[in-house]
Amino acid sequence: xxxxxxxxxxxxxxxxxxxxxxxxxxxxxxxxxxxxxxxxxxxxxxxxxxxxxxxxxxxxxxxxxxxxxxxxxxxxxxxxxxxxxxxxxxxxxxxxxxxxxxxxxxxxxxxxxxxxxxxxxxxxxxxxxxxxxxxxxxxxxxxxxxxxxxxxxxxxxxxxxxxxxxxxxxxxxxxxxxxxxxxxxxxxxxxxxxxxxxxxxxxxxxxxxxxxxxxxxxxxxxxxxxxxxxxxxxxxxxxxxxxxxxxxxxxxxxxxxxxxxxxxxxxxxxxxxxxxxxxxxxxxxxxxxxxxxxxxxxxxxxxxxxxxxxxxxxxxxxxxxxxxxxxxxxxxxxxxxxxxxxxxxxxxxxxxxxxxxxxxxxxxxxxxxxxxxxxxxxxxxxxxxxxxxxxxxxxxxxxxxxxxxxxxxxxxxxxxxxxxxxxxxxxxxxx
Amino acid sequence: xxxxxxxxxxxxxxxxxxxxxxxxxxxxxxxxxxxxxxxxxxxxxxxxxxxxxxxxxxxxxxxxxxxxxxxxxxxxxxxxxxxxxxxxxxxxxxxxxxxxxxxxxxxxxxxxxxxxxxxxxxxxxxxxxxxxxxxxxxxxxxxxxxxxxxxxxxxxxxxxxxxxxxxxxxxxxxxxxxxxxxxxxxxxxxxxxxxxxxxxxxxxxxxxxxxxxxxxxxxxxxxxxxxxxxxxxxxxxxxxxxxxxxxxxxxxxxxxxxxxxxxxxxxxxxxxxxxxxxxxxxxxxxxxxxxxxxxxxxxxxxxxxxxxxxxxxxxxxxxxxxxxxxxxxxxxxxxxxxxxxxxxxxxxxxxxxxxxxxxxxxxxxxxxxxxxxxxxxxxxxxxxxxxxxxxxxxxxxxxxxxxxxxxxxxxxxxxxxxxxxxxxxxxxxxx
Numbered sequence: 001x002x003x004x005x006x007x008x009x010x011x012x013x014x015x016x017x018x019x020x021x022x023x024x025x026x027x028x029x030x031x032x033x034x035x036x037x038x039x040x041x042x043x044x045x046x047x048x049x050x051x052x053x054x055x056x057x058x059x060x061x062x063x064x065x066x067x068x069x070x071x072x073x074x075x076x077x078x079x080x081x082x083x084x085x086x087x088x089x090x091x092x093x094x095x096x097x098x099x100x101x102x103x104x105x106x107x108x109x110x111x112x113x114x115x116x117x118x119x120x121x122x123x124x125x126x127x128x129x130x131x132x133x134x135x136x137x138x139x140x141x142x143x144x145x146x147x148x149x150x151x152x153x154x155x156x157x158x159x160x161x162x163x164x165x166x167x168x169x170x171x172x173x174x175x176x177x178x179x180x181x182x183x184x185x186x187x188x189x190x191x192x193x194x195x196x197x198x199x200x201x202x203x204x205x206x207x208x209x210x211x212x213x214x215x216x217x218x219x220x221x222x223x224x225x226x227x228x229x230x231x232x233x234x235x236x237x238x239x240x241x242x243x244x245x246x247x248x249x250x251x252x253x254x255x256x257x258x259x260x261x262x263x264x265x266x267x268x269x270x271x272x273x274x275x276x277x278x279x280x281x282x283x284x285x286x287x288x289x290x291x292x293x294x295x296x297x298x299x300x301x302x303x304x305x306x307x308x309x310x311x312x313x314x315x316x317x318x319x320x321x322x323x324x325x326x327x328x329x330x331x332x333x334x335x336x337x338x339x340x341x342x343x344x345x346x347x348x349x350x351x352x353x354x355x356x357x358x359x360x361x362x363x364x365x366x367x368x369x370x371x372x373x374x375x376x377x378x379x380x381x382x383x384x385x386x387x388x389x390x391x392x393x394x395x396x397x398x399x400x401x402x403x404x405x406x407x408x409x410x411x412x413x414x415x416x417x418x419x420x421x422x423x424x425x426x427x428x429x430x431x
Numbered sequence: 432x433x434x435x436x437x438x439x440x441x442x443x444x445x446x447x448x449x450x451x452x453x454x455x456x457x458x459x460x461x462x463x464x465x466x467x468x469x470x471x472x473x474x475x476x477x478x479x480x481x482x483x484x485x486x487x488x489x490x491x492x493x494x495x496x497x498x499x500x501x502x503x504x505x506x507x508x509x510x511x512x513x514x515x516x517x518x519x520x521x522x523x524x525x526x527x528x529x530x531x532x533x534x535x536x537x538x539x540x541x542x543x544x545x546x547x548x549x550x551x552x553x554x555x556x557x558x559x560x561x562x563x564x565x566x567x568x569x570x571x572x573x574x575x576x577x578x579x580x581x582x583x584x585x586x587x588x589x590x591x592x593x594x595x596x597x598x599x600x601x602x603x604x605x606x607x608x609x610x611x612x613x614x615x616x617x618x619x620x621x622x623x624x625x626x627x628x629x630x631x632x633x634x635x636x637x638x639x640x641x642x643x644x645x646x647x648x649x650x651x652x653x654x655x656x657x658x659x660x661x662x663x664x665x666x667x668x669x670x671x672x673x674x675x676x677x678x679x680x681x682x683x684x685x686x687x688x689x690x691x692x693x694x695x696x697x698x699x700x701x702x703x704x705x706x707x708x709x710x711x712x713x714x715x716x717x718x719x720x721x722x723x724x725x726x727x728x729x730x731x732x733x734x735x736x737x738x739x740x741x742x743x744x745x746x747x748x749x750x751x752x753x754x755x756x757x758x759x760x761x762x763x764x765x766x767x768x769x770x771x772x773x774x775x776x777x778x779x780x781x782x783x784x785x786x787x788x789x790x791x792x793x794x795x796x797x798x799x800x801x802x803x804x805x806x807x808x809x810x811x812x813x814x815x816x817x818x819x820x821x822x823x824x825x826x827x828x829x830x831x832x833x834x835x836x837x838x839x840x841x842x843x844x845x846x847x848x849x850x851x852x853x854x855x856x857x858x859x860x861x862x
Contacts, residue, residue: 073841073842073843073844073846074835074844074845074846075832075834075835075839075840075841075844076832076841102843102844102846103844103846127846130846175859180801180804180805180808181804181807181808181849182808182849182852182853182856183848183852184848184849185848186843186846186847186848188848189848189849189851189852190846190848190851192851192852192855193851193852193854193855196855196858196859197855231804231807231848231849232800232801232803232804232807233789233797233800233804234797234800234801234804269804271786271789271790272746272747272750272786272787272789272790273750273789273790273791298746298782298786298789298790299782299785299786299789299800300800300803300804300807301785301799301800301803301818301819301820302778302782302819302820302821303815303819303824303825303828304819304821304824304825304828305778305779305782305820305821305824307739308738308739308742308778308779308782309782309786311739311742311743312742312743312746312747312782312783312786315703315729315743316703316743316747319703319704330824330828331828331842332842333807333825333840334825334828334829334832334840334842335828335829335831335832335834335840335841335842336832336840336841336842337842338832347733347736347739348736348739351729351730351733351736351739351740351743352743354730354732355702355703355729355730355740355743356703358664358702358703358704358729358730359702359703359704359729360704366664366665368732369663369664369665369730369731369732370611370663370665372663372731372732373611373612373662373663373664373665373700373731374611376612376662376663376731376764377611377612377613384734387732388732388733388734388735389732389733389736390733390735390736393734393735393736393761394734394735394764394765397734397735397761397762397765397766398765398766400766401506401507401765401766401767401769403506403766404505404506408506409506409764409765409766409767410504410506410507410766410767411504411762411763411765411766411767411768412504412533412617413504413505413506413533413534414505415504415505415533415534415558415561415617415621416617417614417615417616417617417619417620417621417662418612418613418615418620418662420620420621420623420624421613421614421620421623421624422613423624424623424624424627424628425613427627428606428627
């Protein structure tokens, strides 16, 4: 092949098979998509080694995509459960899966996942360092951190979170200004700790050129991690967060100079009225690079329901420019999610993404709603179940509570407004 | 007493005990509240006969309130279940309960509900007409419709939905323009059918002065129903909806001229990008009267999850001016809700209301989040559970999946970001 990355191809004027596939799914001219890739406004995470992938695009003018986090922890080492989550994620239409395993040897699982994944696979290499090298954090060298990136890239990971923005400068600002919930990014906290314990600069920042070389070789999309993601609405849009975003904007340009695809990660906990401004800030400071948000969670007070707090924030974020939503499950802040938590998280994220796509008038989006409402007006229950974002639950609900009349439900029975008006309009037509 | 309604008192410069109580709860000067009541921008639904009531205010600058719908249907005649829903609603802090019973004799239940309700109680009298008179719809007379309003007012109902905006003019426009999902308001559909079957004008519109006399006598707050509430995102912000809203604005002024408290009901299904404009429209066309929204549901495709679609829309609506959110349960469009559906609906609505109040900077709102995030940073699990919007579910989640270390959860274990940074910062302090 005459190109290494999708971005390089796009800049050379080549429409790749991946671009063609994505353009088709997005109902878009392939060359329009190519231009956005060349400009860095769209990414197609697709590691050359990931043969099972059915690629998706993320970015400007495309459907909002969702990511499902999974992976084992030290307390919950059940790889089968995590594989079941991956299968569920694909069944429900998630476009990406991040393996966030953070304990022990995770290589076998990661390879299994990549083997079966039609969705893009992401990782956070820094989580894997302690388990891989079996060393205490401060003993890990900068070169070893890079070694994990090399390993994941060779395994076929499509996108990697690289927390290169929490430099010594960002960390100094954090220590100076203080925050209510400090650093809540797991990778960010590890790197902050490593920098404090060793006195060294962030290895991913210091050796960013080497990170770019690795990513260019396999066409890994960099997802620039936000170590200073606000962990409470109090900390949102503060100096730490914006300082880091400025650095991430600089790194975006460096990635583009090497034809490396890149997106930027964002909040976090954030009041509803701050979201639009934050989307604008990212698009400006990061030169239009796709924005990948975790939430935003619009309040801190709803543990057990953070799929809802983040669906609210995610819908508003995506309407204002976010391109990629990380799902949040009801288990957030409480435990590693179970399978049912994963299902609820995915549905909530899909609702948020779809609601935003309607608002952004993404081609084809409203047709789904039109079909559903047509079925609803016509009391075509089977069609409603088929079209539903979750085809299982609505049928269970209706089956558990059958009405006397088919053209109604047990809420209104004969007083159903749709039924009443259908009858009157039918009478008017025959009159 | 020298006044009949809270609005009359406010206009006479009287600060009533109800105003004092509401002002205290809202951390507001009582006279500021009085002025907003006098101007119609705030209502305090409080029927003189409803002695159990702990009144709440709804409107400009106040905390966003939520309403819980309940009541029996022809398919599901279980009054005990509906009373259990009422108790749950109050336990979870809902400020209002609407009894939407629409089958048979509902008087006994309504009175029981008013006897125990510290929350405001609302009804839609037109639902009750068929069961009360045991007549077919077209046989019910205009005077009989008014009789039901009188009955509910005397029973102590604090606010009533009166669909006076679907006039023959509005109905003609509806028939001419057509809509995907026609009329989905139950009361609106009944009145449309009644008008078509009898050839008469909407009785609540034609005899609106008599409605006002009844409401003034007991201080019933009118909730002007929107018969043309969009039932699909396709129908939102269309001519039918806005035509009716213009009529509702006229009726608001007529209510105020008789010192009758009034609020206006609104959408419905609506794309996320249309919500802000719709809030503005209501506030302008209805002269600043409080806005009570059902949703908005930001997509049609998620039956089984409409508590989430409406939490997204409700949060955005309330941020842009809606004052009162009607909860929506996962059972919407499918069945009469069970108790668990009611719980999920209430929590979702409370999240939406609180998220909006943070955005609107309602006094005291952010303190709750601050306390929660402080507890989270300090790994004070008991305090987190106490403060949680639902104190039950988070504890269940943690208990079902206990971590090895108390200052972590099973998601990250020892890699918990909060734990890591707390340790580093503690080391820095002692260094």
